[in-house]
Ligand SMILES: [Fe+2]
């Protein structure tokens with residue numbers, strides 16, 4: 001095995017965190033769809049797909065390193081939010097928590113002089129900059145429009161769909 005037992009455990013926990021993020025975004029998308037906001041729903045269904053890809057990237061890495069994959073139990077995620085802003089804030093908070101976790105993984109890789117894992121994690125560190133920026137932008141968009149003008153957010157999302 002090319003990774004330590006400690007690293008294997010930490011990477012398996014990260015796989016769980018990425019799947020939890022996928023579930024969170026699928027539930028959030030369902031919430032937006034139920035609130036008749038299909039563009040916001042689309043945004044989060046897409047985001048959920050990306051999180052599953054992240055989980056698989058980590059999963060693939062554990063396998064390629066000769067480790068054993070153990071997907072942890074995924075806790076149930078919230079399926080309702082009191083407002084669009086609260087959902088957008090939860091998405092940003094989630095990205096912040098994931099970023100912190102990935103930075104901790106990098107700390108461990110550096111501590112163990114595990115260059116291969118550090119190289120793999122570099123992609124995620126760059127990806128998280130993008131993820132936080134996008135979650136922050138979505139939150140500010142909703143705040144600027146306000147709940148009453150939430151359809152302006154839908155229009156904006158429809159106009160910019162596929163640009164990113
Ligand atoms: Fe992710």
Ligand SMILES: [Fe+2]
Nearest residue numbers: 021051095131
């Ligand atoms: Fe993410």
